[in-house]
Amino acid sequence: MSNYQIEFRHVQKSYGDNLVLENINCQVKKGEFITMVGTSGCGKSTFLKMLLGTEQHSKGQILLDNQPISAEPCDERGIVFQKYSVFPHLSVRENVAIAKEFESSFIGRLFGKRRQQALDEADKWLDAVGLLNAKHKYPHELSGGMQQRLAIAQALIKHPKVLLLDEPFGALDPGIRKDMHKLVLDLWQKYELTIFMVTHDLEEGFYLGTRLWVFDKTRHDPHAPHRFGSTITFDLPVGKTDQASYQEIEDSLSLHALSA
Amino acid sequence: MKRWINRTPNQSLAITLGIIPFLLIMALYQWGSEVRKAENPNDKLLPSVSEFQTAIDRLAFTPSKRTGEYLFWQDTKSSLQRLLIGVACAAFIGLMLGLITGAIPLIGANLNPIITAISLIPPMAVLPLLFIVFGLGELSKVMLIIVGITPFLIRDLYQRTKDIPSEQLVKAQTLGANSFQIIIRVLLPQILPRLLDALRLSLGTAWLFLIAAEAIAATDGLGYRIFLVRRYLSMDVILPYVVWITFLAFLLDWLLVKTSKAIFPWYHAAK
Numbered sequence: 001m002s003n004y005q006i007e008f009r010h011v012q013k014s015y016g017d018n019l020v021l022e023n024i025n026c027q028v029k030k031g032e033f034i035t036m037v038g039t040s041g042c043g044k045s046t047f048l049k050m051l052l053g054t055e056q057h058s059k060g061q062i063l064l065d066n067q068p069i070s071a072e073p074c075d076e077r078g079i080v081f082q083k084y085s086v087f088p089h090l091s092v093r094e095n096v097a098i099a100k101e102f103e104s105s106f107i108g109r110l111f112g113k114r115r116q117q118a119l120d121e122a123d124k125w126l127d128a129v130g131l132l133n134a135k136h137k138y139p140h141e142l143s144g145g146m147q148q149r150l151a152i153a154q155a156l157i158k159h160p161k162v163l164l165l166d167e168p169f170g171a172l173d174p175g176i177r178k179d180m181h182k183l184v185l186d187l188w189q190k191y192e193l194t195i196f197m198v199t200h201d202l203e204e205g206f207y208l209g210t211r212l213w214v215f216d217k218t219r220h221d222p223h224a225p226h227r228f229g230s231t232i233t234f235d236l237p238v239g240k241t242d243q244a245s246y247q248e249i250e251d252s253l254s255l256h257a258l259s260a
Numbered sequence: 261m262k263r264w265i266n267r268t269p270n271q272s273l274a275i276t277l278g279i280i281p282f283l284l285i286m287a288l289y290q291w292g293s294e295v296r297k298a299e300n301p302n303d304k305l306l307p308s309v310s311e312f313q314t315a316i317d318r319l320a321f322t323p324s325k326r327t328g329e330y331l332f333w334q335d336t337k338s339s340l341q342r343l344l345i346g347v348a349c350a351a352f353i354g355l356m357l358g359l360i361t362g363a364i365p366l367i368g369a370n371l372n373p374i375i376t377a378i379s380l381i382p383p384m385a386v387l388p389l390l391f392i393v394f395g396l397g398e399l400s401k402v403m404l405i406i407v408g409i410t411p412f413l414i415r416d417l418y419q420r421t422k423d424i425p426s427e428q429l430v431k432a433q434t435l436g437a438n439s440f441q442i443i444i445r446v447l448l449p450q451i452l453p454r455l456l457d458a459l460r461l462s463l464g465t466a467w468l469f470l471i472a473a474e475a476i477a478a479t480d481g482l483g484y485r486i487f488l489v490r491r492y493l494s495m496d497v498i499l500p501y502v503v504w505i506t507f508l509a510f511l512l513d514w515l516l517v518k519t520s521k522a523i524f525p526w527y528h529a530a531k
């Protein structure tokens with residue numbers, strides 16, 4: 001028994017001949033906030049999907065609380081995608097309350113007093129993400145940032161062990177992104193979440209997390225680019241990072257961007 | 261001067277431009293009718309306006325001597341009833357099968373090949389079979405409409421179900437939903453407006469099969485009347501019936517759009 005919440009042991013993932021990730025070994029404790037960066041196509045989303053359960057690893061072991069992770073998504077792991085992750089046919093508070101309805105009704109629909117209770121709890125979480133004023137609106141009436149707040153509220157109402165974020169703010173304006181950073185940091189501290197977040201923005205990675213991972217290939221075969229997969233090449237506690245290592249990572253990322 | 265692709269009409273000009281072809285056709289008809297009547301006052305091919313009035317008055321506002329019914333309204337009622345029952349049944353089957361095959365891959369793998377095969381059968385080719393199995397009554401006409409449009413509806417709704425972003429399905433699972441709850445609460449409500457879209461597309465086909473069935477075996481109905489009076493070259497009846505059918509088709513389409521916008525505003529706003 002280890003006291004790690006999540007453990008990857010020699011995990012490898014390939015799609016047919018395309019080896020995407022190899023030799024992934026890592027341990028994560030409860031309450032860590034991990035940000036992940038890497039060049040486009042290096043397998044960050046694939047890593048997150050394996051944690052989520054929508055993709056299965058090809059080799060190795062993934063443990064959540066010392067148990068092999070379940071092979072399909074479930075309410076232990078919350079997710080916020082870049083888009084499309086709220087329900088367009090439900091109002092803002094119904095979008096959040098539906099989690100309660102799934103929980104306590106076979107047909108996934110509550111009525112009367114129990115529905116009211118679910119809506120009240122939804123309001124609590126909408127308040128936590130700053131969306132209470134918009135609770136009667138529909139997703140199409142919300143800005144991109146507000147939709148992401150809604151997606152976060154949806155994920156939180158189930159108290160997931162792990163919260164997975166795949167470039168959640170990639171489509172937002174820089175100003176709004178700052179607000180969202182503050183929100184995520186607040187929620188992370190307040191609810192003692194374990195967060196994995198993929199980002200394209202290295203600065204975001206440094207500013208937000210407690211730990212930064214860089215995904216990259218350590219070996220290249222110029223004749224068969226799919227022969228080797230990416231692995232975690234940097235694993236840094238972010239608090240202690242200095243300018244030199246920031247520069248080093250940025251150089252390695254932009255190098256790939258040029259050659260890609 | 262602006263390029264032609266950038267010159268857009270304002271509302272009144274758009275209406276005027278849209279009406280012109282209708283007026284042109286009416287004027288052309290009037291002219292043709294007068295020319296032919298001048299040559300032969302008994303000409304039947306292009307009846308005059310007063311002949312139309314007489315025919316409409318006889319069928320719609322005078323009780324039939326034989327049965328005491330107002331034939332025009334009786335025909336309309338019978339046809340609409342067949343059409344609506346057929347379309348409603350097809351919509352129900354299409355929704356159920358499209359949704360379930362789209363949502364559950366195992367059922368999709370099981371049913372999609374047979375649905376595709378059935379959809380390739382020309383419905384008119386099985387009409388005799390329908391008459392044999394269901395008799396010459398109402399049922400076989402309704403069945404022809406069902407056979408005619410259900411495969412399209414199933415396949416369209418299957419695709420619409422598949423098109424719902426997988427992110428939403430994953431999200432629902434992370435909120436603890438089981439398959440049944442996902443179908444009922446996530447997929448079904450989003451498929452309903454798409455069902456109305458699909459119905460609009462299939463209404464034209466439904467009319468086609470209705471009129472075909474009525475032409476072959478019926479004792480009333482809009483299609484029946486047209487094919488009955490064809491023997492007497494009664495253009496004064498056929499043309500008003502055609503216009504009326506066109507109007508009914510337009511009305512149903514309009515009702516579907518209005519209904520959809522009223523019940524599913526989120527669907528139309530997001531498009």
Ligand SMILES: Nc1ncnc2c1ncn2[C@@H]1O[C@H](COP(=O)(O)OP(=O)(O)OP(=O)(O)O)[C@@H](O)[C@H]1O
Nearest residue numbers: 015018020038039040041042043044045046047200
């Ligand atoms: N379903 C799939 N089938 C086959 N190959 C896939 C599949 N999903 C991803 N891949 C491949 O896996 C590799 C990694 O993809 P992934 O989406 O994880 O990259 P990423 O790091 O998230 O990139 P980005 O920063 O652009 O989002 C890519 O080469 C991609 O082509």
Ligand SMILES: [Mg+2]
Nearest residue numbers: 044045046166
């Ligand atoms: Mg990605």
